[in-house]
Amino acid sequence: MSDPGLNDVLPNDNVDSENNAPDFMCCGKSAGRPRAADKEARMENLLHTAGMLFLDKGYGKVSLEMIAREAHVAVRTIYVKFGGKAGLFTAVVEQKRQAYFSSMPALEDDMRPLKDILAGFGLLFMQLVTFPSAIRLNRMVIAEAAAHPELAESFYKIGPGATRETLTRFFSRPDIAVLFRDGLAPQELGSHLLNCLMGDQMSRLLFLPQSQPDVAQLRRLVEQRLDLFLRATLKAPHQTGRSD
Numbered sequence: 001m002s003d004p005g006l007n008d009v010l011p012n013d014n015v016d017s018e019n020n021a022p023d024f025m026c027c028g029k030s031a032g033r034p035r036a037a038d039k040e041a042r043m044e045n046l047l048h049t050a051g052m053l054f055l056d057k058g059y060g061k062v063s064l065e066m067i068a069r070e071a072h073v074a075v076r077t078i079y080v081k082f083g084g085k086a087g088l089f090t091a092v093v094e095q096k097r098q099a100y101f102s103s104m105p106a107l108e109d110d111m112r113p114l115k116d117i118l119a120g121f122g123l124l125f126m127q128l129v130t131f132p133s134a135i136r137l138n139r140m141v142i143a144e145a146a147a148h149p150e151l152a153e154s155f156y157k158i159g160p161g162a163t164r165e166t167l168t169r170f171f172s173r174p175d176i177a178v179l180f181r182d183g184l185a186p187q188e189l190g191s192h193l194l195n196c197l198m199g200d201q202m203s204r205l206l207f208l209p210q211s212q213p214d215v216a217q218l219r220r221l222v223e224q225r226l227d228l229f230l231r232a233t234l235k236a237p238h239q240t241g242r243s244d
Contacts, residue, residue: 046071090154107170122222196229
């Protein structure tokens with residue numbers, strides 16, 4: 001199976017950052033002030049290089065000097081742009097996560113039937129967490145959380161925390177909230193949905209070797225687990241006047 005969107009999560013595990021640098025790295029410096037496109041390309045290369053090094057060596061063993069050398073930038077540039085290593089790590093994960101979910105309509109504005117919205121979200125979410133690079137990232141963060149609490153805090157804020165906030169806003173929509181049983185807070189609905197989708201998946205992903213499920217397998221899994229979620233949380237159809 002191909003890895004749809006793998007490079008949008010973190011740099012591909014098999015990419016050699018030195019031998020596969022963007023073309024602009026092979027050219028001489030242009031005279032004068034860099035063009036906006038050049039600046040953007042250099043920033044993309046910096047984030048890509050940092051992501052590769054974090055995954056390959058671990059957060060604690062990667063220095064800003066190492067990143068700067070591999071990405072052909074000044075250490076001062078990293079400080080100015082990101083404030084340091086923790087800020088750079090945050091930018092790496094946030095950029096890739098946003099790029100991946102950019103293919104999905106914003107939950108706050110998506111007016112499709114509820115099941116369609118949640119099925120689309122569920123499939124993208126399960127693809128994201130089962131990518132090999134995402135599993136390596138989770139393992140790295142867990143291994144280094146005690147020594148580098150800022151790493152764990154940043155990762156939670158832009159990863160699991162951001163997902164929960166997005167779902168809370170979605171389940172707070174008046175047209176969506178009315179579909180669910182009274183007494184279920186939007187935060188609880190978001191957490192329960194993620195628990196249903198994941199099951200014990202994260203434990204198995206982190207600790208057991210396994211191949212990445214294909215899209216068809218994930219689609220079936222999401223359908224089954226969404227059914228479990230909706231049966232436990234939706235009002236009876238006669239209470240809402242809707243069939244979705």
